[in-house]
Amino acid sequence: MTLPRSADVVIIGGGVVGCSLAYHLALRGLRDVLVVERDAVGSGTTSKAAGGIRAQFSTETEIRFSLESIAVFERFVEEFGLDPGYRKIGYLFLISDRDDLAGFQERMALQRRLGVDVRLISPEDARALVPALHVDDLIGAVWGPQDGMAGPAEVTAGYARRARELGARIEEGVDVTAVVVEHGRDEQPAAAIGTLVRRDTRRFGDTHVSTFTAGAAEEDVDAVP
Numbered sequence: 001m002t003l004p005r006s007a008d009v010v011i012i013g014g015g016v017v018g019c020s021l022a023y024h025l026a027l028r029g030l031r032d033v034l035v036v037e038r039d040a041v042g043s044g045t046t047s048k049a050a051g052g053i054r055a056q057f058s059t060e061t062e063i064r065f066s067l068e069s070i071a072v073f074e075r076f077v078e079e080f081g082l083d084p085g086y087r088k089i090g091y092l093f094l095i096s097d098r099d100d101l102a103g104f105q106e107r108m109a110l111q112r113r114l115g116v117d118v119r120l121i122s123p124e125d126a127r128a129l130v131p132a133l134h135v136d137d138l139i140g141a142v143w144g145p146q147d148g149m150a151g152p153a154e155v156t157a158g159y160a161r162r163a164r165e166l167g168a169r170i171e172e173g174v175d176v177t178a179v180v181v182e183h184g185r186d187e188q189p190a191a192a193i194g195t196l197v198r199r200d201t202r203r204f205g206d207t208h209v210s211t212f213t214a215g216a217a218e219e220d221v222d223a224v225p
């Protein structure tokens with residue numbers, strides 16, 4: 001494997017976040033994006049995920065992020081040409097403690113305000129949805145019919161594939177061992193990641209991006225113009 005001599009952006013880690021970042025940067029026109037992954041794409045935490053996708057979260061930020069993500073899953077096949085097995089099978093939280101109920105109701109109010117379809121249902125209604133459930137000790141359940149699941153590996157593969165098609169490079173088997181920050185001639189911090197050395201910083205839209213040069217060892221950082 002040969003690392004490129006330079007890149008505008010280096011993303012460390014080819015999990016779903018790194019591959020999504022690479023895709024979205026490439027989609028916005030950055031042509032020189034490099035993802036370095038020490039193992040294989042999607043082999044980290046992403047590979048351990050159950051695949052649940054829900055908007056039932058407790059903060060406005062999480063809920064808004066989830067709604068944005070759900071919109072992506074809804075058009076995933078069209079945008080990425082790959083079926084991640086996305087199904088809106090719903091998400092059910094079971095409540096057996098009265099103290100927990102108040103917290104759920106508070107969160108439901110926030111979720112509803114942000115447009116999430118979430119309902120408090122009876123134990124009997126919960127069993128109607130999942131017949132194998134024991135509901136004797138339940139006082140209720142919270143049901144989000146728009147929630148669902150998809151395959152984390154497939155989703156990551158979709159992002160990685162499109163990112164590559166748009167010109168991003170994803171290099172597996174590259175373990176980043178150090179990030180060294182030095183000040184260069186232009187007084188901008190210069191950083192070295194393993195053998196990748198940042199040469200300059202420039203603006204891309206609202207984002208600061210950096211150029212990295214491969215091949216220089218950490219001790220060569222000072223020599224980079």
Ligand SMILES: Cc1cc2nc3c(=O)[nH]c(=O)nc-3n(C[C@H](O)[C@H](O)[C@H](O)COP(=O)(O)OP(=O)(O)OC[C@H]3O[C@@H](n4cnc5c(N)ncnc54)[C@H](O)[C@@H]3O)c2cc1C
Pocket residue numbers: 012013014015016017018036037038039040041042043044045046047048049050051052053150151152155156174175176177
């Ligand atoms: C469709 C989907 C469904 C999900 N469902 C659930 C769920 O039901 N429940 C849940 O809890 N979570 C779920 N998740 C979230 C999941 O559990 C993880 O939180 C998420 O995938 C983490 O992604 P990541 O890219 O941040 O991290 P990671 O997948 O861990 O990626 C980080 C990568 O960085 C690499 N790396 C680390 N250090 C270095 C280094 N020094 N040099 C080079 N590479 C390095 C690692 O090898 C790894 O591949 C889901 C995710 C998806 C995509």
